[in-house]
Amino acid sequence: MAKAASKTNTKPAVATFAGPLDGKRMARDSVSLELAAPCSRTALRADNKSLAAVSKVVGVALPKKANQSASTESRHALWLGPDEWLILDFASSDNPIVPEPDDSKYSAVDVTHRNVAINVEGASAEAVLAAGCPRDLRVAAFPVGSCCRTVFGKAEIILWRRDETTFHVECWRSYANYVWGFLADAANDAG
Amino acid sequence: MRKFSALSLAREALRSHKGWDRQWSSPELKKSYDVIIVGAGGHGLATAYYLAKEHGITNVAVLEKGWLGGGNTGRNTTIIRSNYLYPESAGLYNHAVKLWEGLSQELNYNVMFSQRGVMMLAHSVHDVQVAKRHIHANRLSGVDNEWLTPEEAKAYCPPLSISKSARYPVMGAALQRRGGVARHDAVAWGYARAASDLGVDIIQKCEVTGIVRDASGAISGVETSRGPISAKKVGVVAAGHTSVLMAMAGLQMPLESYPLQALVSEPVKPIFPCVVMSNAVHAYISQSDKGELVIGAGTDSYLSYSQTGSLHILTHTLDAICELYPMFSRMKMLRTWGGIVDVTPDRSPIIAKTPVDGLYVNCGWGTGGFKATPGSGHVFAHTIAQDRPHAINTGFHLDRFRNGRLIDEAAAAAVAH
Amino acid sequence: MTGSNRIAGYGEVSRSKPVTFTFDGKTYQGFEGDTLASALLANGVHLVGRSFKYHRPRGFLSAGPEEPNALVGISRDKTRSQPNVRATIQELYDGLIAESQNRWPSLTFDVGAVNDRFSRLFPAGFYYKTFMWPRSAWDKLYEPFIRRAAGLGHSPTEADPDRYSNRYAHCDLLIVGGGLSGLTAASEAAKSGKSVILCDENPVLGTGLRSDLRTKFSGKSARVHLNKLIETVRSAENIQVLTRTTAFSYLAQNMVALAERVTEHQASPESDAPRERLWQVRAQKVILATGAIERHMVFDGNDKPGVMLANAAQTFLARYGVAVGAKVGVYTATDTAYAAAIALHQAGIQVPVIVDARSGTLSAIGEEARLLGIKVVNNAFIKRVNGRLRVQSMVVEHQGTRETFDVDAIITSAGWTPSLHLFSQSRGKVAWDQETRRFLPGDYAQECQSIGACNGTDTIAELISEAVSAARWGIGSRARAKPKIPEIEDEVPASGGMIGADKGAGPDNPVKAFVDFQNDVTAKDIRLAVKEGFHSIEHVKRYTTTGMATDQGKTSNLHGLAIAAEALGKDIPEVGLTTFRAPYTPVSFGTFVNHNKGELFDPTRKTSIHDWAVEQGAAFEPVSLWQRAWYFPQDGEDMHAAVARECKTTRKIAGIFDASTLGKIEVVGPDAAEFMNRLYTNSWTKLGVGRLKYGIMCREDGFIYDDGVVGRLGENRFHVTTTTGGAPRVLNHMEDYLQTEFPDLKVWLTSTSEQWAVIAVNGPKAREIIAPLVEDIDFSPDALPHMSVREGKICGVPTRLFRMSFTGEMGFEINVPSNYGRAVWDAIWDRGAPIGMVPYGTETMHVLRAEKGYIIVGQDTDGTVTPHDAGLSWAIAKSKPDFVGKRGLERPDLKADGRPQLVGLKSLDGKTVLEEGAQITNRMNPSGPVDIQGFVTSSYWSETLQSPVAMALVNGGRSKMGETLFVPMVNETHKVEVCDTVFLDKEGGRVHG
Amino acid sequence: MLLIRCPYCEQDLPELEFANAGEAHVVRSSDMVGLSDEEFETFFFIRENPKGISFERWRHVHGCGRFFNAARDTVSDTFLLTYKAGEPKPSLDDLEGQKK
Numbered sequence A: 001m002a003k004a005a006s007k008t009n010t011k012p013a014v015a016t017f018a019g020p021l022d023g024k025r026m027a028r029d030s031v032s033l034e035l036a037a038p039c040s041r042t043a044l045r046a047d048n049k050s051l052a053a054v055s056k057v058v059g060v061a062l063p064k065k066a067n068q069s070a071s072t073e074s075r076h077a078l079w080l081g082p083d084e085w086l087i088l089d090f091a092s093s094d095n096p097i098v099p100e101p102d103d104s105k106y107s108a109v110d111v112t113h114r115n116v117a118i119n120v121e122g123a124s125a126e127a128v129l130a131a132g133c134p135r136d137l138r139v140a141a142f143p144v145g146s147c148c149r150t151v152f153g154k155a156e157i158i159l160w161r162r163d164e165t166t167f168h169v170e171c172w173r174s175y176a177n178y179v180w181g182f183l184a185d186a187a188n189d190a191g
Numbered sequence B: 001m002r003k004f005s006a007l008s009l010a011r012e013a014l015r016s017h018k019g020w021d022r023q024w025s026s027p028e029l030k031k032s033y034d035v036i037i038v039g040a041g042g043h044g045l046a047t048a049y050y051l052a053k054e055h056g057i058t059n060v061a062v063l064e065k066g067w068l069g070g071g072n073t074g075r076n077t078t079i080i081r082s083n084y085l086y087p088e089s090a091g092l093y094n095h096a097v098k099l100w101e102g103l104s105q106e107l108n109y110n111v112m113f114s115q116r117g118v119m120m121l122a123h124s125v126h127d128v129q130v131a132k133r134h135i136h137a138n139r140l141s142g143v144d145n146e147w148l149t150p151e152e153a154k155a156y157c158p159p160l161s162i163s164k165s166a167r168y169p170v171m172g173a174a175l176q177r178r179g180g181v182a183r184h185d186a187v188a189w190g191y192a193r194a195a196s197d198l199g200v201d202i203i204q205k206c207e208v209t210g211i212v213r214d215a216s217g218a219i220s221g222v223e224t225s226r227g228p229i230s231a232k233k234v235g236v237v238a239a240g241h242t243s244v245l246m247a248m249a250g251l252q253m254p255l256e257s258y259p260l261q262a263l264v265s266e267p268v269k270p271i272f273p274c275v276v277m278s279n280a281v282h283a284y285i286s287q288s289d290k291g292e293l294v295i296g297a298g299t300d301s302y303l304s305y306s307q308t309g310s311l312h313i314l315t316h317t318l319d320a321i322c323e324l325y326p327m328f329s330r331m332k333m334l335r336t337w338g339g340i341v342d343v344t345p346d347r348s349p350i351i352a353k354t355p356v357d358g359l360y361v362n363c364g365w366g367t368g369g370f371k372a373t374p375g376s377g378h379v380f381a382h383t384i385a386q387d388r389p390h391a392i393n394t395g396f397h398l399d400r401f402r403n404g405r406l407i408d409e410a411a412a413a414a415v416a417h
Numbered sequence C: 001m002t003g004s005n006r007i008a009g010y011g012e013v014s015r016s017k018p019v020t021f022t023f024d025g026k027t028y029q030g031f032e033g034d035t036l037a038s039a040l041l042a043n044g045v046h047l048v049g050r051s052f053k054y055h056r057p058r059g060f061l062s063a064g065p066e067e068p069n070a071l072v073g074i075s076r077d078k079t080r081s082q083p084n085v086r087a088t089i090q091e092l093y094d095g096l097i098a099e100s101q102n103r104w105p106s107l108t109f110d111v112g113a114v115n116d117r118f119s120r121l122f123p124a125g126f127y128y129k130t131f132m133w134p135r136s137a138w139d140k141l142y143e144p145f146i147r148r149a150a151g152l153g154h155s156p157t158e159a160d161p162d163r164y165s166n167r168y169a170h171c172d173l174l175i176v177g178g179g180l181s182g183l184t185a186a187s188e189a190a191k192s193g194k195s196v197i198l199c200d201e202n203p204v205l206g207t208g209l210r211s212d213l214r215t216k217f218s219g220k221s222a223r224v225h226l227n228k229l230i231e232t233v234r235s236a237e238n239i240q241v242l243t244r245t246t247a248f249s250y251l252a253q254n255m256v257a258l259a260e261r262v263t264e265h266q267a268s269p270e271s272d273a274p275r276e277r278l279w280q281v282r283a284q285k286v287i288l289a290t291g292a293i294e295r296h297m298v299f300d301g302n303d304k305p306g307v308m309l310a311n312a313a314q315t316f317l318a319r320y321g322v323a324v325g326a327k328v329g330v331y332t333a334t335d336t337a338y339a340a341a342i343a344l345h346q347a348g349i350q351v352p353v354i355v356d357a358r359s360g361t362l363s364a365i366g367e368e369a370r371l372l373g374i375k376v377v378n379n380a381f382i383k384r385v386n387g388r389l390r391v392q393s394m395v396v397e398h399q400g401t402r403e404t405f406d407v408d409a410i411i412t413s414a415g416w417t418p419s420l421h422l423f424s425q426s427r428g429k430v431a432w433d434q435e436t437r438r439f440l441p442g443d444y445a446q447e448c449q450s451i452g453a454c455n456g457t458d459t460i461a462e463l464i465s466e467a468v469s470a471a472r473w474g475i476g477s478r479a480r481a482k483p484k485i486p487e488i489e490d491e492v493p494a495s496g497g498m499i500g501a502d503k504g505a506g507p508d509n510p511v512k513a514f515v516d517f518q519n520d521v522t523a524k525d526i527r528l529a530v531k532e533g534f535h536s537i538e539h540v541k542r543y544t545t546t547g548m549a550t551d552q553g554k555t556s557n558l559h560g561l562a563i564a565a566e567a568l569g570k571d572i573p574e575v576g577l578t579t580f581r582a583p584y585t586p587v588s589f590g591t592f593v594n595h596n597k598g599e600l601f602d603p604t605r606k607t608s609i610h611d612w613a614v615e616q617g618a619a620f621e622p623v624s625l626w627q628r629a630w631y632f633p634q635d636g637e638d639m640h641a642a643v644a645r646e647c648k649t650t651r652k653i654a655g656i657f658d659a660s661t662l663g664k665i666e667v668v669g670p671d672a673a674e675f676m677n678r679l680y681t682n683s684w685t686k687l688g689v690g691r692l693k694y695g696i697m698c699r700e701d702g703f704i705y706d707d708g709v710v711g712r713l714g715e716n717r718f719h720v721t722t723t724t725g726g727a728p729r730v731l732n733h734m735e736d737y738l739q740t741e742f743p744d745l746k747v748w749l750t751s752t753s754e755q756w757a758v759i760a761v762n763g764p765k766a767r768e769i770i771a772p773l774v775e776d777i778d779f780s781p782d783a784l785p786h787m788s789v790r791e792g793k794i795c796g797v798p799t800r801l802f803r804m805s806f807t808g809e810m811g812f813e814i815n816v817p818s819n820y821g822r823a824v825w826d827a828i829w830d831r832g833a834p835i836g837m838v839p840y841g842t843e844t845m846h847v848l849r850a851e852k853g854y855i856i857v858g859q860d861t862d863g864t865v866t867p868h869d870a871g872l873s874w875a876i877a878k879s880k881p882d883f884v885g886k887r888g889l890e891r892p893d894l895k896a897d898g899r900p901q902l903v904g905l906k907s908l909d910g911k912t913v914l915e916e917g918a919q920i921t922n923r924m925n926p927s928g929p930v931d932i933q934g935f936v937t938s939s940y941w942s943e944t945l946q947s948p949v950a951m952a953l954v955n956g957g958r959s960k961m962g963e964t965l966f967v968p969m970v971n972e973t974h975k976v977e978v979c980d981t982v983f984l985d986k987e988g989g990r991v992h993g
Numbered sequence D: 001m002l003l004i005r006c007p008y009c010e011q012d013l014p015e016l017e018f019a020n021a022g023e024a025h026v027v028r029s030s031d032m033v034g035l036s037d038e039e040f041e042t043f044f045f046i047r048e049n050p051k052g053i054s055f056e057r058w059r060h061v062h063g064c065g066r067f068f069n070a071a072r073d074t075v076s077d078t079f080l081l082t083y084k085a086g087e088p089k090p091s092l093d094d095l096e097g098q099k100k
């Protein structure tokens, strides 16, 4: 039966953060999977005219072409569409990093909790991703720093190549277990 | 026409089958006909047969751009059932099933109509509600359709996995025992033979390239790859190519043509006794009398007249097949192919007169018209002969897209096939 | 038994590595490197199967993938069995278990063989002509009989335990076929820096030429040349070599699908290695080097065990050191069979005679055979073959005279058929070459070239230069240098031959001369089809089933075509080929499925609170991709009891519900309100900041598409909620209009469905339970009235607090960032549980909202229901000039009287819970088809009202209030009264607590 | 699986990232309410469905998210051209030229 409450305090402790892949890790000979470091995320939308101004607000020069990403120390802007960027900040684990617009230059929506990221690292990282992603991920076609929204198996992901053999794979929260499971199954073969 | 029977077969065996004659003649093309049917698929041939048989109109030509039965009729997974939701649909498809039941004798051609039962799986509470809605509606309109528990479904189809831990557990099924399959080629050949015997001219390799109208705007004939032919009435029964043909008469249609694929496995000993459909996971399967598993896939997302589809569509279907029947994972795909299905906005067919005098159209069967072949031909023949619809197809007119009176089997969460 | 038919000094098998296997329970020995076929032949086993229709004894026709006869069942254990495996490609491994098929009780004595006796009764298409009388006998007798005869092998009956995998690959050049031409092309592309994939279905490369012991390359054997090429190719970094890998489908835009057999040849595969791997290769350029397939001669008894292709016999000798017989007769219409005969002869096998169908003077190699003492008769044919389970002798007819030769095997060749399967799948057009009488690649439809045997290039010298220039095209190299071609000696070009039946099986010979072996199609079957009016080759195929067996007519299609053409009195190209379709050879379903099984068949979406529900023993229901808590049974409760308790308690005290799966969309921008005005039927302009509104979305046709509560967080910011299943399509629908119809509007849409966990707390005690957890939000009723939203903190984390109700009770929907969802839920639970709050699931939610007459889109509507039908006219802003669906709603039928309208139903007996989906009539005992008035959309037992509640769509329903209608079930008919949809708290006081 | 050039990403990308969105250049009237039933039927139900060059909409839904237009040959399934939403409909004759 529904267990009754242990205590009935009025001022509860601040809620603790719990993600779907907490503590997950897997390693094969030539590839490893692990939950990426925590970061804050903002879905940023803005049109061309205001890029310069918005770049100032964000603190990163927003890239203008497909697959491009731009970075400062801890903050990264990933091009997702002509008027869309995903802003990641690894310095802050969880709070809105782009202020809501006072004017109507752009739209900033905090999606820190919407997504979960997995690091796929190792010589076979590309092959493991190739089990479910139909894009051409060879370095020539998808150089270091490239990013895009794409598919992995039956899930949508955001893919970001951090170096030749390291990919940052981001998906919606409720798809995380699926994406992890698929990556793990692929690692059994390609890893 | 030489009668087919065990006896005639035995007699011929004794003289090494020298006595058989042509199953249909290949006559010279005449200059003029009373009625021209465009398209020698099952529906077109059936239409011609019933025109001759029931309306005494024998000066009929069926024009076929390729080989008869080579369209969707020759490409379909042959599922036959009539447990549709709306009275109009149930009436039409049930009319067909009644004709199927006597078709081999009617045509003196064994079309191997096998009433092995069609089972439609429910995988969610919503599926169950929809299935029940169909079952109750069908019962009241005299169409058999019954509810099975997962265990009963398993008993009816032993290879089915009803594991509770399945991704989409089977929560029950709707079974139509009178449903089943038939030998698709035999249907086309049987109608061709019977129609030809009644005097219908079946002209293959004759593509209709134009539809000719007189000053009054009424139909006066067609242009073909083999020259012009005159006729007062033209019935277009061209499935995937309907839009192309109607455009020749200046009519635009509420139709889109998509690739639909199917595949067969290597032949194996009997393992799958019935027909099972799952719309939630897109998998339709039965076993042919030769032993292959016959599996229907989904449509591609784009228009195409290429009779080929994409690999990922097949893959998706086989995912589902192996999820529902894990034992088939080691079976091998023997062949895959595609057809061109003409889809209407409400997934119901159009069997109607058109705004053009003398022009009639039978189309929009999409992914599920084989089952209707005899009924469709029967009421379409009536529509052409009498210049007004048969009671059974009155609802399937073109006006519904103007006044909104759709017969939306799709929206009502009913399905293909 | 050990292989008594091995010939010393021949073959590539490792004789130091013996391997044992069983066939039909008998144990045999072979060697590593054998195929099952070569090992059985080494043991003198020719009889391996029975044909489909006549159950005729069959042996090996070929040594390769084209094999139609030698199909066996292979199994490792009872979960790992596989029917219809071609013994000619199955590599031998220690412990392999093989079974023959389609015979009973045994292979040598098969009852089914009576069909052969009465075969005259079973010509092509016989079943269309009989089994029709009496009508009733069809279901009872004939059909079961026909169905029992189905199939060859047996389907597996247990779930497949093995893994499969997938790889998307991209390359500059894909070369299909690792024979001489493929290898030559690949070695030219080596070190080019371009990425190249070379695949071949065989375990070794260079197969075509490996069985050629005769041709010399600059004085050396062909193998020396091959090995040099292989060395170059294998060592090149830019080339990925995939053996045991069949290119089975050539798709649009140079996508080629390959099936790699990873473990089929291993005795004990690693546990987690995939059995097969699917490769989906996207190539800039494709080179087809798929070779040619030898055709058999069509003559009486050509299917008997011991009759096989000449090249097969040569291959068994050259690659496996196996003699297919001690005395081998030859029947040919082409020179390559002489080469085979000479090879056999040189290996010490007796070759009593070469029968050549051709007339005229002997070719050079014919003379060579003569000089070796082999009798050569030309302008002759095999009249008959004696022997039942194995060839014993053959009767040769030569200008009217007959001579019988004792032989234990016959090798035949009618010539070579270029493999056009993939070329044709690529939508290239084949062209008939009148001079060599064969089909060759014509117009190409994609970035693709054919080389070698599949391109009809017969001499090695031509083949090499062709391969080199194709490779240069493939890697975009501008090299001009003439390829260096070794000096070729003793070559026997594979040109010429015949198509169709030879004299012995001519039009008026009623003999059994097989065209398609597996389906038992003879020359006379094809003639019969033509006689019966099946003039299109497609009809001939379907009426006789020629080319429809597992080998897809690789050896038979041309013969069938030629015989049909002859019967029609037409030229072969006039009659034409049937369509080549994927797969080139059969491919396991598992390979297509690869990773997508079990857990990975489809994503299973779970909320951040899911595990809590699991801990509480909740039952779940799938809703789109989500798993949602359905109800929370307590010690032994069934669903009904649990739901009754959850409902009662929620209305009396409080209930907590996980609503996280609701779709959420953040609509931001200066034109946000105007955008909402155009996409929803309601008006949003006047909605105040901090207020909520229930919105309805239609499609252009005016039917309800989705609904949900929308909150205005700021002048330019809306928090929109959608149905769980509708979330993706609603966002797509909004984006579509925003991008393509209203680009003038400055609005941005962002999905926040998963940013927010949503905890709904409903019931009289709801406020008291959550208030203490909340900071910076004034909870007083007028500060936070029904249908309003505030932003603040709960348990120290941000929240968007919705005051709203889908139950009719005072309700709150607490949005918190997902990763805090579980913690906040626990905190609320800790406060609520002690005062009796219950968790409830989707079923209780459905009941509670039904008592209030709130609709569920998709249950009370089905895509044919307008807002008016659903009784939601109040939610349509008449004043708006336009919104999506406004015009659609004006169509005649959508305004007509008598449309289905949503109403409530009371069971007159006060206790019957109607079945959802049950139909409604206006007559008590309808007999036969009746006029259906509507159907029940929602129906539950209301614990609160102690009566059933139901909603239904009834024709003209709202004008029938108070009327009695009928719900006919199988055994009884229920009486119902039409009533308002709101059953509880009509004045709506409870939401205020 | 088709290979589709997204005019916004300016790359050829796998079909799995895209969703077909039906016939292109079907204009939604600025005066919907003023449409006759026949005009509404034409707008909402009637489709070209050509055998040959079809103008159709695609969305790079699992990519940049943009809707765009394409001219594709429905017989060979090959794309002749893709272009951004709002750009004018290319002329058929020019396109016929490039057909394989």
Ligand SMILES: Cc1cc2nc3c(=O)[nH]c(=O)nc-3n(C[C@H](O)[C@H](O)[C@H](O)COP(=O)(O)OP(=O)(O)OC[C@H]3O[C@@H](n4cnc5c(N)ncnc54)[C@H](O)[C@@H]3O)c2cc1C
Pocket: B038, B039, B040, B041, B042, B043, B044, B063, B064, B065, B066, B067, B068, B069, B070, B071, B072, B073, B074, B075, B076, B077, B078, B079, B080, B206, B207, B208, B209, B237, B238, B239, B240, B241, B245, B260, B261, B262, B296, B338, B339, B340, B341, B365, B366, B367, B368, B369, B370, B371, B372, B417
């Ligand atoms: C893969 C697949 C699976 C299916 N599964 C099922 C199923 O399980 N159950 C079911 O009930 N239905 C199924 N269907 C649908 C069913 O096949 C069709 O609805 C039905 O066969 C249509 O028959 P028809 O005679 O109208 O069309 P067709 O058989 O296509 O005949 C139309 C004919 O018109 C000819 N034609 C076209 N243009 C011209 C012209 N200009 N001049 C002359 N002739 C022309 C064509 O060549 C063709 O032969 C399936 C379809 C496909 C493709």
Ligand SMILES: NC(=O)c1ccc[n+]([C@@H]2O[C@H](COP(=O)([O-])OP(=O)(O)OC[C@H]3O[C@@H](n4cnc5c(N)ncnc54)[C@H](O)[C@@H]3O)[C@@H](O)[C@H]2O)c1
Pocket: C176, C177, C178, C179, C180, C181, C182, C199, C200, C201, C202, C206, C207, C208, C209, C212, C245, C246, C247, C248, C289, C290, C291, C292, C416, C417, C419, C422, C451, C452, C453, C454, C456, C457, C458, C459, C460, C494, C495, C584
């Ligand atoms: N010209 C002829 O008709 C003919 C006939 C017999 C032998 N030969 C000799 O054969 C050689 C011809 O060389 P070649 O390379 O053109 O042919 P080949 O037969 O040597 O090589 C073709 C290779 O491609 C493989 N293959 C075919 N389809 C495949 C598919 N879909 N997927 C994967 N692999 C596939 C075959 O198994 C074979 O290994 C020469 O030595 C020639 O003398 C030619």
Ligand SMILES: Cc1cc2nc3c(=O)[nH]c(=O)nc-3n(C[C@H](O)[C@H](O)[C@H](O)COP(=O)(O)O)c2cc1C
Pocket: B074, B075, B076, B077, B078, B184, B264, B288, B290, B292, B294, B307, B334, B335, B336, B337, B338, C547, C548, C549, C552, C578, C579, C581
């Ligand atoms: C019900 C059904 C069963 C089939 N069985 C087989 C079969 O056993 N072997 C085969 O090669 N093709 C089989 N086919 C497919 C046909 O060979 C062919 O692919 C199909 O009629 C489409 O024609 P096309 O491929 O020539 O375009 C079958 C088709 C159908 C509709």
Ligand SMILES: [Zn+2]
Pocket: D006, D007, D008, D009, D010, D060, D063, D064, D065, D066
């Ligand atoms: Zn894009």
